[in-house]
Structures are given as structure tokens and as C-alpha cells.
Amino acid sequence: MAEGLLIVGEDVCADVVSSKDAFDAVEAVFGAMARGDAYNFPVIREAIGYADALYGFKSGFDRAGKTLGVKSGGYWPGNMDKGLTNHQSTIFLFDPDTGMLQALVGGNYLTAVRTAASSSVSIAHLARPDAKVLGMVGAGHQSTFQLRAAAEQRNFEKVVAWNPHPEMLPRLAEVAEGLGLDFDAVSPEELGAEADVIITITSAFEPLLMKDWIKPGTHIACMGTDTKGKQELDPALLAAATVFTDEIAQSVSIGEAQHAIAAGLIAEADITPIGAVINGTHPGRRDAQEITLFDGTGVGLQDLAVASVAAQKAEQAGKATRAAL
Incomplete structure (x- = not known):
């Protein structure tokens, strides 16, 4: 060199x-x-x-x-x-x-591109092959990267999106339309009812999606929680899902799993590194009804x-x- x-x-x-x-x-x-x-x-x-x-x-x-x-x-x-x-x-x-x-x-x-790649890896390995509707929670800088990367992994037909500040949604709509995807701004409840794959990419400190809003067979990539105290999901949702992560130590301490762990709803042993699915030592999704969840904490x-x-x-x-x- x-x-x-x-x-x-x-x-x-x-x-x-x-x-x-x-x-x-x-x-x-x-x-x-x-x-x-x-x-x-x-x-x-x-x-x-x-x-x-x-x-x-x-x-x-x-x-x-x-x-x-x-x-x-x-x-x-x-x-x-x-x-x-x-x-x-x-x-x-x-x-x-x-x-x-x-x-x-x-x-x-x-x-931005590696965070999008992380959720997109989880979609490639865990989402249902027939997933058609992508749900986006969050419309900040990284959301457009997330949307583009996700669209490469499944034949989505539609994007449904919600953001705490709705005036930011047109940027996502423009990207979706550029990809040839229909776009709807919806409520969080409507998003959960429609989406086959959901990406959360916010800086929230409270649950934005509740367990009862999510339909069977959904894959969720939770990408915003990377600090102690941050939260995007109802802890009961993690208890209802099969949980995967980039790194278990971060998932339980600064990732989305921190809240479900603290509430005693799941244990560290319930979380699987996504690398095990990539390497073929874990089967990943087991059936079309299973809710899979990727806790993307972001690793160095x-x-x-x-x-x-x-x-x-x-x-x-x-x-x-x-x-x-």
C-alpha cells in the first residue's frame, strides 16, 4: 500500500x-x-x-x-x-x-447506508417472501436510505408511513414514488394493520407501536433505539415476537430490548444474533404467522x-x- x-x-x-x-x-x-x-x-x-x-x-x-x-x-x-x-x-x-x-x-x-443495510439484511433473512406493504415509522434523514434499501429485498407494492411531524412525510413519499410504489400517510394503528414489514427509525423515548396493532407474520426492524432510555416499541411486542439483534450485549443494554428485559417480559436467552441466521445455525422465520423482530442497535x-x-x-x-x- x-x-x-x-x-x-x-x-x-x-x-x-x-x-x-x-x-x-x-x-x-x-x-x-x-x-x-x-x-x-x-x-x-x-x-x-x-x-x-x-x-x-x-x-x-x-x-x-x-x-x-x-x-x-x-x-x-x-x-x-x-x-x-x-x-x-x-x-x-x-x-x-x-x-x-x-x-x-x-x-x-x-x-446512514450501513444502518439501512442492517435493516435490509434483517428483511432479506426474516421477512415473509410474499411481503407487499412496507411500513415506515419516522421520516428523518436516515428514513430515505432505509426505504431504498428495503425496497431491494422484497417486491413491495405500497409504502404506508407515519411520523410524529407529518410535515416531513413528503420526502418519503417522493422516494417511494420514485421507486414506483404507492404511498399513504396513515395513523400508527393503520400502519400496523396494513404493513407486512415495518421499519422504525426515530429518536423516540416512548413506545410508538403497540403490540395489539401488529398483525401476525409481520417483520419489524427497530432501528432507532441505540441509547439507554430510548424506546420505539411496546415491550409486550418483543414478548410476542421472535427477537433477533446485531449484538446481544447492546440489545439488552441500549437497544429496544432494554425495556422488555427490565420488565421481565423476555430474557437475554430469548434474543438471537442475526449472524446465526446468516450462517445457517438458526432457522430464522419458522412460519408465516410468526412475528419476527430485529433490534438494530448499530455496532462499530x-x-x-x-x-x-x-x-x-x-x-x-x-x-x-x-x-x-
Whole structure:
């Protein structure tokens, strides 16, 4: 490899990493985690007491992919008013053989595309093959990525959506229509009654979907809960579902499962890493009536996997820059 630090900017990441690239990278790293070939380090995520921001670090090592690094960043809720995305992050990749810094990669686009890839992996492996209606709860920056990635996994015909701020829904409607899908803005109850697959991608701290609203056979990808206290679903819904996750330790501590665990409705042993389904050691969905649920907490290894792809593809395309550190 050439000398110097490889720098891959946000625009380059968006140019070289497709949703398919992200899907393949995330699916592979989930499989590696389940085999014990990759592991995440403990997450640091704190309210900094300024600008209402949450800031932290996610890191890990993928022995199979030879990827070592850390994502630093967080959530600044006032950024939208400044013309910026609320999630801001940067990914640092290190040489696992020497510890030297190899690459500095913009993390904003990659965070959105890897989060969408995570839910899309869960849809590919857990949703009913005949799923026709996609339900979207949330209409923020990441929701459009989620919608596009989900549409690649099933032959959806319609999108139903709800957002606490309905004025944000036209952006989702535009994406759905661009994909040739019908779009309806509905209530949460109507969404649960219609949707075969539901993606929740909000920053809520209270349940938005109740157990009794969800029909048998639904697959739910809960993607917004990644901090202690956050919540998108009725805890009783997790008790009624077969629960899968990216990483059990995060699911029970900062993921959606934290509330059902605290209420004694489920146990840690009731949660299965989705990597086990990917690797074929767990059957996944067992029948058409089963409610499956993916608790997508977001692990550092996802970020490192897509950042590694971005670095490789940017260098191959001659779109990255190098600098002495």
C-alpha cells in the first residue's frame, strides 16, 4: 500500500459505496460476529452537556476482514436548522499488524447506508417472501436510505408511513414514488394493520407501536433505539415476537430490548444474533404467522466494514487523497 494517510471524504463515500456494497459488508460482518471472528469493544456514548448533543465512540476488530478501527461522533439535534445532518461522525481505520493509522473516512453517509443495510439484511433473512406493504415509522434523514434499501429485498407494492411531524412525510413519499410504489400517510394503528414489514427509525423515548396493532407474520426492524432510555416499541411486542439483534450485549443494554428485559417480559436467552441466521445455525422465520423482530442497535463493526470498502474502492478509483500525518 502507498505511504501516507488515506483520506476519503463524504462526497467520495457516497460516490463509491452502493447500498449493495453496504449490504454485503454488513451481512459478512454479522456472520463473522456470530462465528466469533469479529467483536465490538464497549461503546462510549454520553450527553456532553452542550448543544443537547450525544457524543461517543464505537470500535472493534474483525479478524476475518482484518479491519480495526473506531467511529467517533454522535447526534446534534440542532443541526438540521443549520443545514447539516443531525448525525455527525468520522471513522478511523488502523493497520491491525502495526497499529498505524491507515485511513480517515467520512462517517455521515456511511452511517446512514450501513444502518439501512442492517435493516435490509434483517428483511432479506426474516421477512415473509410474499411481503407487499412496507411500513415506515419516522421520516428523518436516515428514513430515505432505509426505504431504498428495503425496497431491494422484497417486491413491495405500497409504502404506508407515519411520523410524529407529518410535515416531513413528503420526502418519503417522493422516494417511494420514485421507486414506483404507492404511498399513504396513515395513523400508527393503520400502519400496523396494513404493513407486512415495518421499519422504525426515530429518536423516540416512548413506545410508538403497540403490540395489539401488529398483525401476525409481520417483520419489524427497530432501528432507532441505540441509547439507554430510548424506546420505539411496546415491550409486550418483543414478548410476542421472535427477537433477533446485531449484538446481544447492546440489545439488552441500549437497544429496544432494554425495556422488555427490565420488565421481565423476555430474557437475554430469548434474543438471537442475526449472524446465526446468516450462517445457517438458526432457522430464522419458522412460519408465516410468526412475528419476527430485529433490534438494530448499530455496532462499530458495521461502520468499520463499510469504511473499509469505501477506502478500498476510493483508492482503486483514484478518488481518495493521501497526506502525511
